[in-house]
Amino acid sequence: MVTSRRPTITAVATHAGVSPMTVSRVLDGRSTVSPELAERVRASVVALGYQRNEQARSLRPGQRSGLVGVAITNVANPYYAQFLLGAEEVLAATGRTLMIGSTADSVAREERLVADFIGRQVEGLLVVPTGGRTHLLPRRLNGVPVVLASRQVPGIGADTVVVADVRGAYVGTTVLLERGHRVIGFLGSGMSSFTGGRRLDGFRLAHEDAGVRVRDELLRQDESVLADDPDHHRVIAESLLDEHPDLTAVLCANNRNTVGLVRALARRGELGRSADQLTVLAFDDFELADVVDVALLVIDHDGRELGRCAARMLTERLDNGFDGPARLIELPTSLLLPM
Amino acid sequence: MVTSRRPTITAVATHAGVSPMTVSRVLDGRSTVSPELAERVRASVVALGYQRNEQARSLRPGQRSGLVGVAITNVANPYYAQFLLGAEEVLAATGRTLMIGSTADSVAREERLVADFIGRQVEGLLVVPTGGRTHLLPRRLNGVPVVLASRQVPGIGADTVVVADVRGAYVGTTVLLERGHRVIGFLGSGMSSFTGGRRLDGFRLAHEDAGVRVRDELLRQDESVLADDPDHHRVIAESLLDEHPDLTAVLCANNRNTVGLVRALARRGELGRSADQLTVLAFDDFELADVVDVALLVIDHDGRELGRCAARMLTERLDNGFDGPARLIELPTSLLLPM
DNA sequence: CTGAAAGCGCTTACAG
DNA sequence: CTGAAAGCGCTTACAG
Numbered sequence: 285m286v287t288s289r290r291p292t293i294t295a296v297a298t299h300a301g302v303s304p305m306t307v308s309r310v311l312d313g314r315s316t317v318s319p320e321l322a323e324r325v326r327a328s329v330v331a332l333g334y335q336r337n338e339q340a341r342s343l344r345p346g347q348r349s350g351l352v353g354v355a356i357t358n359v360a361n362p363y364y365a366q367f368l369l370g371a372e373e374v375l376a377a378t379g380r381t382l383m384i385g386s387t388a389d390s391v392a393r394e395e396r397l398v399a400d401f402i403g404r405q406v407e408g409l410l411v412v413p414t415g416g417r418t419h420l421l422p423r424r425l426n427g428v429p430v431v432l433a434s435r436q437v438p439g440i441g442a443d444t445v446v447v448a449d450v451r452g453a454y455v456g457t458t459v460l461l462e463r464g465h466r467v468i469g470f471l472g473s474g475m476s477s478f479t480g481g482r483r484l485d486g487f488r489l490a491h492e493d494a495g496v497r498v499r500d501e502l503l504r505q506d507e508s509v510l511a512d513d514p515d516h517h518r519v520i521a522e523s524l525l526d527e528h529p530d531l532t533a534v535l536c537a538n539n540r541n542t543v544g545l546v547r548a549l550a551r552r553g554e555l556g557r558s559a560d561q562l563t564v565l566a567f568d569d570f571e572l573a574d575v576v577d578v579a580l581l582v583i584d585h586d587g588r589e590l591g592r593c594a595a596r597m598l599t600e601r602l603d604n605g606f607d608g609p610a611r612l613i614e615l616p617t618s619l620l621l622p623m
Numbered sequence: 624m625v626t627s628r629r630p631t632i633t634a635v636a637t638h639a640g641v642s643p644m645t646v647s648r649v650l651d652g653r654s655t656v657s658p659e660l661a662e663r664v665r666a667s668v669v670a671l672g673y674q675r676n677e678q679a680r681s682l683r684p685g686q687r688s689g690l691v692g693v694a695i696t697n698v699a700n701p702y703y704a705q706f707l708l709g710a711e712e713v714l715a716a717t718g719r720t721l722m723i724g725s726t727a728d729s730v731a732r733e734e735r736l737v738a739d740f741i742g743r744q745v746e747g748l749l750v751v752p753t754g755g756r757t758h759l760l761p762r763r764l765n766g767v768p769v770v771l772a773s774r775q776v777p778g779i780g781a782d783t784v785v786v787a788d789v790r791g792a793y794v795g796t797t798v799l800l801e802r803g804h805r806v807i808g809f810l811g812s813g814m815s816s817f818t819g820g821r822r823l824d825g826f827r828l829a830h831e832d833a834g835v836r837v838r839d840e841l842l843r844q845d846e847s848v849l850a851d852d853p854d855h856h857r858v859i860a861e862s863l864l865d866e867h868p869d870l871t872a873v874l875c876a877n878n879r880n881t882v883g884l885v886r887a888l889a890r891r892g893e894l895g896r897s898a899d900q901l902t903v904l905a906f907d908d909f910e911l912a913d914v915v916d917v918a919l920l921v922i923d924h925d926g927r928e929l930g931r932c933a934a935r936m937l938t939e940r941l942d943n944g945f946d947g948p949a950r951l952i953e954l955p956t957s958l959l960l961p962m
Numbered sequence: 963c964t965g966a967a968a969g970c971g972c973t974t975a976c977a978g
Numbered sequence: 979c980t981g982a983a984a985g986c987g988c989t990t991a992c993a994g
Binding site: 289290291333335336337338339340342343349351358359360361362365366368369372376381382383384385386399400401402403404405423424426427543546547550555556570571572574575576577588 | 628629630672674675676677678679681682688690697698699700701704705707708711715720721722723724725738739740741742743744762763765766882885886889894895909910911913914915916927
């Protein structure tokens with residue numbers, strides 16, 4: 285059984301009894317072709333099931349590939365799945381197709397992925413950077429514009445969209461402090477040092493402004509790799525709870541930490557205990573947040589909007605001729621108080 | 624500010640003072656090039672930041688594009704995000720890159736997406752089909768192999784991986800019946816008719832084998848579009864609960880329905896009611912299932928494994944020369960009983 | 963309105 | 979071991 289080769293423009297031309305150029309013109313739509321020939325060409329296209337080879341097409345100078353490469357840390361993280369959806373929404377509307385890959389927070393994998401995308405002639409890149417920097421330098425990218433999302437990489441002069449991490453954590457923590465909480469833990473394990481660090485900054489700043497000392501032993505922050513292990517965050521949360529029974533609130537710096545803490549509380553049979561005992565301040569909304577029986581404050585932000593925004597920054601350079609210096613956008617968070 | 628054009632193999636050749644062929648040979652690695660020239664070429668590659676143009680490369684006959692197109696209903700559905708991760712895992716290991724797009728369960732969008740992928744010279748396709756069929760016929764695909772996941776499309780002769788929907792629903796329902804439940808609802812709203820139908824089949828079959836009549840008024844199943852609306856499933860669950868206070872159990876045919884039902888119960892203040900009153904049989908696991916205060920039975924299956932399996936079926940045709948007739952694989956489910 | 967020529971960036975033969 | 983020629987599928991610019 286022979287795999288049928290894909291028909292070429294020449295095959296269509298032969299079938300229709302015209303030159304390849306006439307076929308090209310009909311497909312292009314902009315040129316003037318006699319109705320009779322155009323009709324014959326269209327019939328041949330259908331008869332042969334011809335589809336234009338975009339790779340060959342974009343080989344000609346001045347043609348765009350219509351491809352955008354997206355490198356995120358983990359496709360299966362619901363937050364980045366939302367990001368992807370938002371990016372696709374905007375880019376599909378400009379007729380572009382997405383190539384994607386997960387970096388698993390490995391600099392080496394990000395580097396390979398980006399090189400692969402460049403080799404495949406992407407017009408632009410959307411990257412949630414893992415921390416490597418050199419391979420994202422403009423000259424390494426041969427002038428392909430890149431937009432960074434979630435995390436900044438200083439010194440490479442790339443457009444960047446981040447969440448207002450510092451401000452979000454600051455506002456949330458301040459509310460806790462105003463409510464009288466004085467012993468507040470911080471769970472930021474398994475996060476990027478950039479995001480985690482900024483959220484911790486907001487946490488510290490709020491304490492400072494309220495004149496409350498931050499006790500370092502209440503902070504859990506490491507970048508250990510096992511963030512994929514579902515039990516990882518629960519175990520860390522448990523150790524925090526065990527060592528500090530005097531905690532009245534905990535800031536979870538992302539949804540993985542929140543889920544870990546909720547699980548830890550469930551294990552200890554402490555779900556449903558009143559807000560006086562433990563309040564959870566959760567950076568990132570999570571599914572069923574409205575249902576879990578715990579005193580909860582959510583610092584909400586929209587991954588989909590992050591994706592849209594990053595994609596828009598890219599299309600402004602790609603399609604609208606924007607050519608200014610790199611821009612930084614901070615997307616606001618909102619504090620969801622219990623109903 | 625001029626955007627620097629990407630360097631070509633000719634630019635490298637000129638820079639190194641050799642012919643393009645010598646550069647090609649060095650990059651290829653398989654041919655014999657004198658160490659001295661090879662070294663010069665490598666230096667020029669680095670100096671110019673050259674990356675081989677894969678589009679031009681794959682234009683030559685016999686070359687593979689290394690691209691696989693993945694069309695799923697919604698990237699942001701956690702189940703399909705897992706699917707994507709599994710597919711990527713297997714395909715990245717064979718050196719392939721993924722192009723992706725969401726169909727939003729629209730046949731027209733799926734059709735455009737697939738045509739776009741074909742035009743971009745993908746070697747194969749992974750599709751969670753929306754129901755259209757003609758555009759997935761082999762001749763429309765010009766011989767590009769396609770693997771369907773989650774749902775079957777009869778009559779197109781494509782490799783397919785599905786979940787054991789019938790059996791999973793059958794086993795779960797049977798356990799409920801054995802426990803004495805007699806008034807069991809079915810929530811299958813907003814699902815594909817294929818999957819939803821099969822899970823309902825299992826539900827009916829279990830009743831039949833147990834000699835219990837299925838009451839049609841306890842079934843909720845429609846394909847209405849608003850499945851993206853987070854309140855959609857809750858409202859439907861509420862109407863079921865309102866109209867049938869005698870329900871003792873409900874089979875939720877997917878995780879969207881489960882979340883809707885849990886929300887409905889929370890609204891009514893009925894979370895935490897004992898298992899005697901309402902048992903939730905949930906097709907698809909969901910995050911925090913272990914924490915939600917409801918009597919729960921989960922029919923679990925692994926989206927990531929679905930993705931791996933689909934990708935493997937594809938690579939068997941792509942890389943291992945498998946050329947037999949289309950195959951159908953059913954991935955088993957497992958019933959998770961409460962601890 | 964239509965087509966023959968040339969070339970995009972690469973690699974497969976074929977010469978030397 | 980190295981390179982000149984030819985061609986992959988397309989489109990731009992030039993002739994007619």
